[in-house]
Amino acid sequence: MKILTTVKKVVDVELNIHVENGAIVEKGLQYVINAWDENAVEAAVQLKEAHKAETTLVSLGSGDNTDMIRKCYAMGIDNAIHIDDPALAKADSPTFAKVLQKVYEAGDYDLVIAGKQAQDTDAGQAGIMLGEFLGIPCVSNVIEIKVTDDTHIQVSRLGDAGTEIVDVTLPAVVTVSDSINEPRLPAMRGIMMAKKKKITVMDLAGLGTSFEEIGGTAPASEVVEFMPVQKRKGGQKFEGDPADITARVVQLLVNEAKVL
Amino acid sequence: MTNILVVADIKQGVLKGSTAELLSKARALGAATAAVAVGSNVADLAPQLAAAGSDTQYIVDDPSLEIFSAAPFAAAVVDAAKAFSADMVWFGFSETGKAAAPRVAVQLEAACATEIIDVTMDGDDLHIVRPAIANKVLQKVKINVPKLVAVVRAGAFEADPEVTGTENVVTLDPPEKDMAAVVKELISDASGEIDLADADIVVSVGRGAKDQAGVDLVKALADDLAAGFGSSRAMVDAGLMAHNKQVGQTGKIVAPSLYIAVGISGAIQHLAGMNGAKVILAVNKDPEAPIFNVADFGIVGNLFDVVPLLKEEIKKIRA
Numbered sequence: 001m002k003i004l005t006t007v008k009k010v011v012d013v014e015l016n017i018h019v020e021n022g023a024i025v026e027k028g029l030q031y032v033i034n035a036w037d038e039n040a041v042e043a044a045v046q047l048k049e050a051h052k053a054e055t056t057l058v059s060l061g062s063g064d065n066t067d068m069i070r071k072c073y074a075m076g077i078d079n080a081i082h083i084d085d086p087a088l089a090k091a092d093s094p095t096f097a098k099v100l101q102k103v104y105e106a107g108d109y110d111l112v113i114a115g116k117q118a119q120d121t122d123a124g125q126a127g128i129m130l131g132e133f134l135g136i137p138c139v140s141n142v143i144e145i146k147v148t149d150d151t152h153i154q155v156s157r158l159g160d161a162g163t164e165i166v167d168v169t170l171p172a173v174v175t176v177s178d179s180i181n182e183p184r185l186p187a188m189r190g191i192m193m194a195k196k197k198k199i200t201v202m203d204l205a206g207l208g209t210s211f212e213e214i215g216g217t218a219p220a221s222e223v224v225e226f227m228p229v230q231k232r233k234g235g236q237k238f239e240g241d242p243a244d245i246t247a248r249v250v251q252l253l254v255n256e257a258k259v260l
Numbered sequence: 261m262t263n264i265l266v267v268a269d270i271k272q273g274v275l276k277g278s279t280a281e282l283l284s285k286a287r288a289l290g291a292a293t294a295a296v297a298v299g300s301n302v303a304d305l306a307p308q309l310a311a312a313g314s315d316t317q318y319i320v321d322d323p324s325l326e327i328f329s330a331a332p333f334a335a336a337v338v339d340a341a342k343a344f345s346a347d348m349v350w351f352g353f354s355e356t357g358k359a360a361a362p363r364v365a366v367q368l369e370a371a372c373a374t375e376i377i378d379v380t381m382d383g384d385d386l387h388i389v390r391p392a393i394a395n396k397v398l399q400k401v402k403i404n405v406p407k408l409v410a411v412v413r414a415g416a417f418e419a420d421p422e423v424t425g426t427e428n429v430v431t432l433d434p435p436e437k438d439m440a441a442v443v444k445e446l447i448s449d450a451s452g453e454i455d456l457a458d459a460d461i462v463v464s465v466g467r468g469a470k471d472q473a474g475v476d477l478v479k480a481l482a483d484d485l486a487a488g489f490g491s492s493r494a495m496v497d498a499g500l501m502a503h504n505k506q507v508g509q510t511g512k513i514v515a516p517s518l519y520i521a522v523g524i525s526g527a528i529q530h531l532a533g534m535n536g537a538k539v540i541l542a543v544n545k546d547p548e549a550p551i552f553n554v555a556d557f558g559i560v561g562n563l564f565d566v567v568p569l570l571k572e573e574i575k576k577i578r579a
């Protein structure tokens with residue numbers, strides 16, 4: 001089985017993010033692997049270990065992705081492709097999905113594992129749209145993947161009514177929830193080996209496409225402005241005798257906040 | 261005239277409040293409104309959909325739609341959107357909406373926007389506003405194509421009690437089954453408990469409650485308040501709470517009048533699910549816990565002492 005995992009480098013959401021004049025202030029930002037994509041990598045590596053799958057990751061974007069890709073190599077990914085093109089700096093989910101489609105079509109994959117969403121866009125679209133563009137099934141928000149045979153998997157998906165057990169015919173796309181696994185910390189040996197591995201880097205032309213062809217020049221939607229979030233402020237914090245402070249807080253909830 | 265189709269949010273046969281919220285907003289924008297109900301035994305919801313503010317009700321009712329499956333659900337919505345010549349299709353915030361919206365957008369050649377909190381129409385200019393980067397910023401997004409498919413974040417719009425529509429039912433043929441992704445079983449979460457998305461008060465339990473006894477203690481507080489009972493991911497990971505109770509970026513987005521966080525540290529991924537609450541009360545033994553930076557009222561203390569006291573005080577005022 002050949003697996004393609006999609007991995008995006010995103011801004012670290014644990015750090016403070018400042019907005020000025022409608023834009024995000026670059027200074028002080030750090031970039032990390034998208035958390036849900038780390039789950040996707042772990043899921044791919046687990047399938048490799050259990051079923052001898054061959055795992056390839058693809059990352060789209062401009063700039064240096066070496067550290068992130070090495071980390072994924074160290075986790076057990078076999079091959080990596082980086083589509084590095086300045087035109088992709090501000091691409092939206094459908095545009096990325098179109099590029100992923102080209103990457104998929106240039107290989108011979110049975111399964112694509114994507115993250116359920118990217119932490120910078122919080123869109124949750126690219127994986128599902130990739131399935132739609134390719135005309136192959138896609139199951140989103142997956143928390144378990146089991147291989148049935150060479151051409152079928154069974155996945156569990158968290159839906160509104162409960163956990164759906166879905167029989168999927170390959171090739172297919174799944175997007176994974178963080179509940180699917182706990183990504184491993186790479187071992188020293190893996191980290192050393194990862195340094196020697198080659199990364200395939202190409203631009204859109206190298207992939208046999210162009211920004212026009214993937215629809216990037218006329219995006220369906222574009223971010224025109226970033227705005228700061230109205231931050232909640234901490235209110236009154238009470239310390240002291242538990243009975244005393246609890247009674248006071250309940251009074252405040254009744255009389256001041258009027259929510260009880 | 262803009263035509264807005266609202267996808268009815270139906271759980272266990274019941275129409276959820278978000279549907280009326282979305283229809284009210286659509287009418288406030290001056291749009292022509294329709295609703296589509298997709299499922300099994302959903303035809304009787306038509307009068308409710310009319311009362312909620314739609315002027316046409318598309319019904320796609322078939323036993324094959326009993327259990328959610330993304331491709332046929334999306335196909336049914338696309339059919340209704342085409343029948344209505346919809347300029348916009350709006351989903352309420354749900355896993356159904358998140359799974360279906362990108363598919364519907366591709367099929368309608370529309371733009372797709374998830375977790376939107378506002379829509380503005382200014383002549384031909386259509387903009388939406390949505391949080392991004394784990395709720396740390398807001399984005400204003402310009403829509404460059406004639407059609408938009410959107411998933412509206414919980415709590416974004418309010419239902420106007422004055423709004424009503426008219427009944428005009430259109431029955432559509434059921435979509436084909438998806439033979440490549442067959443849902444063979446649904447392990448149901450239906451528990452008769454209060455749905456977190458609808459609850460006016462939500463009480464959530466975190467790792468501070470430690471074990472089953474701690475969970476039971478906090479649950480008893482939720483029960484006394486007739487509140488929805490939620491959880492942090494730590495308690496789901498520990499197997500103490502069900503997946504569908506998780507509040508946060510990966511779980512449910514809630515916007516109750518009062519959110520009570522008990523033994524929850526306040527990680528950004530958790531906050532992303534509850535910072536739309538009107539009032540937040542936090543109980544945590546660590547005075548430095550980040551949850552206190554967003555809580556309107558904070559009780560620094562051991563939850564095993566504080567929760568029974570809260571129950572007692574609430575009993576007094578309710579007496």
Ligand SMILES: Cc1cc2nc3c(=O)[nH]c(=O)nc-3n(C[C@H](O)[C@H](O)[C@H](O)COP(=O)(O)OP(=O)(O)OC[C@H]3O[C@@H](n4cnc5c(N)ncnc54)[C@H](O)[C@@H]3O)c2cc1C
Binds near residue numbers: 466509524546561
């Ligand atoms: C991609 C991704 C998505 C995620 N999505 C979600 C999500 O949707 N929802 C979510 O909740 N998390 C999510 N998380 C996890 C999140 O980062 C935190 O790990 C999680 O929320 C922590 O849960 P907690 O606050 O219960 O536990 P902890 O962080 O361990 O906090 C426990 C708190 O309890 C307090 N405490 C301990 N004992 C007591 C006592 N006796 N009395 C009172 N207080 C006590 C402690 O002071 C502490 O503040 C996600 C993480 C990632 C990476």
Ligand SMILES: Nc1ncnc2c1ncn2[C@@H]1O[C@H](COP(=O)(O)O)[C@@H](O)[C@H]1O
Binds near residue numbers: 009121124127
């Ligand atoms: N630039 C990218 N490179 C690789 N994968 C991506 C990229 N953008 C999106 N994806 C994949 O698509 C998922 C959903 O992205 P989004 O639609 O932005 O939320 C991510 O979790 C990734 O797995």
